[in-house]
Amino acid sequence: MINCYVIGELSTVESLCAYISNxxxxxxxxxSVHIPEHFDPVYHIRPDIVFIDSSLSAGNESWVDRIRQFSSVVLIAGDTHQAFEAFEYLAFDYMIKPVSLNRFVKCINKFELITQLAGSILASRKPEAMESFFIKTDSKGFKEVLIKCDQLIYIQALQNYVVLHMENDRRFSCHNSMKEMEDNLSGSSFSRIHKSFIINDSKITSIEGNTVTLNHAEEHKLLIGNTYRKAFFDKKNERMIKKVKQPNLLSFSRPASLVFCLGFLFGDILDASELLTFLLT
Structure with missing residues (x-):
């Protein structure tokens, strides 16, 4: 889902909120129908797109710049002569009031396309997952053992060394810190879930509450620490199959519901205001 926030005059807010909700x-x-006195609500939400009415942005470049640090800005201009302001604010897009449904859809499609392209570029630059690594298993560092990642279940911190729990009940210990293990395994399929545990994501059997079970074994049931909980569940949620929100196009309490539906049918022929005029005559 693309999270949106609207800042503008009442008419702009009403139309955009209707489009976004449906x-x-x-x-x-x-x-908000006025310039935010503080940014806490917007900052904590960190929406993907913030729609800003040019009537409120004029002379208030500083707060627009601040919003642009964590969200894409779409400027809503009064006419085409104000469109250049979008470039001044480094806005993602601009739209002319009154905003039609078709123009709103084009803006969202553009955002989705650019987001997908950016994601593809980042994915192409992502380093390949580590398949194996060496550890020194004696205090003098003479013996080195190759650890294959697909056989490693989890890493446990014990005093001044760590234990690597492998499949087939094998264990290896090395005099490394958890921070060293975490840094060297970053970008791979491993997650820090506790100050004492780093797990192999591919070995997860189930997650229940604050515990995770690995390799179908009760002895590998580990606690998820509060410090690492959010990062772990955010990473897990990226792999969750989600339900698609179904639009309820007839949820408006005003004739806007019919206008919204007909906007899809008529395309660029009529905008929302023209359709409303047509229906009332």
């Missing part, structure tokens, strides 16, 4: 891939996270 479009399948967008979710309305909040709105």
């Amino acid at each position: 479009y399948p891939v967008t979710e309305l996270r909040g709105y």
Whole structure:
């Protein structure tokens, strides 16, 4: 879902909130009809897109710049002569008031396309997952053992050394810190879930509450620490099969519901205001 926030005049807020709430891939996270006195609500939400009315942005470049640090900005201009302001604010896109449904959809499609392209570029630069690594298993460092990642279940911190729990009940210990293990395994399929545990994500059998079970074994049931809980569940949620929000196009309490539906049918022929005029005559 694309999280959205709207800041603008009442008419702009009403139309955009309706579009956002009823479009399948967008979710309305909040709105304001005046310049925010403080940024705590927007900052904590960190929406993907913040729609800003140019009537409020004029002369207030500083707070627009601050929002742009954590969200993409779409400027809502009064006419085409104000469109250049979008470039001044380094906005992602701009739209002319009154915003039609078709123009809103084009903006969202553009955002999705650019986001996908950016994700593909980052994925292409992501280092390959580590398949194996060496550890020194004696205090003098004479003996080195090759650890294959697909056989490593989890790593446990014990006093001044760590224990690597392997499949087939094998264990190896080395005089490394958990921080060293975590740093060297970053970017691979391992997650720090506790100050004492780093697990192999591919060995997860189930997650229940604050515990995770590995390799179908009760003896490998580990606690998820509060410090690492959010990062772990955020990573897990990226692999969760999610339900698609179904739009309820007839949820408006005003004739806007019919306008919204007909906007899809008529395309660029009529915008929302023209359709409303057509229906009332």
